[in-house]
Amino acid sequence: MRIPSFLLLIFPLAGFATTLPDLSYDRLVSLSDTVVVGEITGARFGGTSELPCSAIYDVRITRVVSGPVKIDQVITVGPYSGMELGSGYLFFLGKTESAKRLIASTNSLAESDENARAKRCAKTTKPEYAVLMEGVGALKITDTYDTKGAGGIVHFPPLWIVPPERVKVTESPFQATTWGKEKLVSLDQLVK
Numbered sequence: 001m002r003i004p005s006f007l008l009l010i011f012p013l014a015g016f017a018t019t020l021p022d023l024s025y026d027r028l029v030s031l032s033d034t035v036v037v038g039e040i041t042g043a044r045f046g047g048t049s050e051l052p053c054s055a056i057y058d059v060r061i062t063r064v065v066s067g068p069v070k071i072d073q074v075i076t077v078g079p080y081s082g083m084e085l086g087s088g089y090l091f092f093l094g095k096t097e098s099a100k101r102l103i104a105s106t107n108s109l110a111e112s113d114e115n116a117r118a119k120r121c122a123k124t125t126k127p128e129y130a131v132l133m134e135g136v137g138a139l140k141i142t143d144t145y146d147t148k149g150a151g152g153i154v155h156f157p158p159l160w161i162v163p164p165e166r167v168k169v170t171e172s173p174f175q176a177t178t179w180g181k182e183k184l185v186s187l188d189q190l191v192k
Contacts, residue, residue: 151188
């Protein structure tokens, strides 16, 4: 079968629409300005009613891995949505004015719209910290019967962040996503 030449020009580029970083936990820590464990205590939309931007969360810090913050301090993070009130997360954060963009998109149509929107929203949406990797740098922490209130289990989503080799990793017993199963790591092993 003969393939039209214009398809050869289009489809080889289709695989490059999004560049996913190959990040280890340790690499992401080194790229972050601040790494903390915290609980979501509040959430609101940034922007105005005419131009809602994205979610901004209040986070009460329960553990400091690195950075100039203190336990029980409340910081604002964003501008990404999908985090649950009352839940704990391991946050990889950058100061919003210098946060590193670790996922690159070559979708020029969406990117031009997003850039214009980002410029408008930047005037009204000002969390103290940006969650790295466009929001993926917030790893959910769940309690177990043994760790209620102390420690917990960090959920590493498949394909994004690789847990360090020095810790025991368990695959989630639940249904796998298209990319595989979550990797589960004890918070106490991960953050000492």
